[in-house]
Amino acid sequence: MRRADRLFRIVEYLKARRETVTAKELGEELEVGVRTIYRDIADLRASGVPLTGEAGVGYLLSPNYVVRPLLFDDEELEALALGAQMVQSWADPAMAQAARRALDRITVVLPDSLADNIRQSTSYAYPSSGKPALQIDFTSLRRAIGTRHLVEFAYIDQNGSSTTRRIRPLAIIFLAPNWMVAAWCELRCDFRHFRVDRMQELVVLDEQFELEPGKTLDDMQRQCEEEFQKKSPSATS
Known part of the structure; x- marks a missing residue:
């Protein structure tokens, strides 16, 4: 708990x-x-x-103490309802269920007038026919990030070539319509992004990794920012 x-x-x-x-x-x-x-x-x-x-x-x-529920305005409720629908449409089944539970918990503590705003939301998100099919257990990959477990998989690049990768998964990123996993790749000894729909034969290893300097998500984000600054027009003017 x-x-x-x-x-x-x-x-x-x-x-x-x-x-x-x-x-x-x-x-x-x-x-x-x-x-x-x-x-x-x-x-x-x-x-x-x-x-x-x-x-x-x-x-x-004290019997007079009241646990006050969170209150949201109309647009905040609309955003929450739409966000939950998007998660249900695009994420893995476990995350979709979590989104439904979260929205139910919010709805049940709201006054009736506000709860009706969620039930009668006019913003919708449906699954797209362009949603790539996944060949791995997305939930296992996502949870491996939280538990810091190494994972191995076969990866098919855009040219159709296959390599076996062993990575430290650091984050999941949604770039519609694709999911990406940001990771430290032990084959390349560098940070890499992998499209989840190109991953096959995923195995979550028993081995866990420590957060070592130079191999963390913060390090990856810092590296990306530095590379972006070098490529920006102002950096070369």
Whole structure:
């Protein structure tokens, strides 16, 4: 469970009760240690949540405390609804489901008038017939970025030549209608971008990589900016 989710769950749990709740009980409910609960309680108090009680006795939340939902204006809601549709249309199934869940969570806490704006959105995004077919498990590739696992695959370039690549995946980039993976390529010993639809026989390796200087996403972005500046007209004038 993410820390932000845990803090929200603590508030939910305490608000549903009218008697003090011990740190041990909270820890058992959230499957974390008592010391973690103590730190979370301190952070909640620092952010203004009206908690009474102390360690060893228990905690109580003021019954007048209201967890206020996020409110958006009409255009913000339109953008969220359209963005979620675009993710559902173009991303992998797991990301599409996540987009639907996120939109449902937002909708359920909105006042009815605003929730209707999402349900009756007049902006749409549908899958295109030009969407390239993928031959790999896109979800596995995307998750390998978060877990820093090396991946291997066969890559077919624009000339039809095939090479075997072993990379450190750093980011996923959408350049419609294509998905790209930005990576450190161990074959070329340099940064490379690979079109996901040209990748075959993807294997996520058990081996993880560390963030080494010169091989990170920040380094790649810095290199791209430097190359762009060298090519710009102002750089040669």
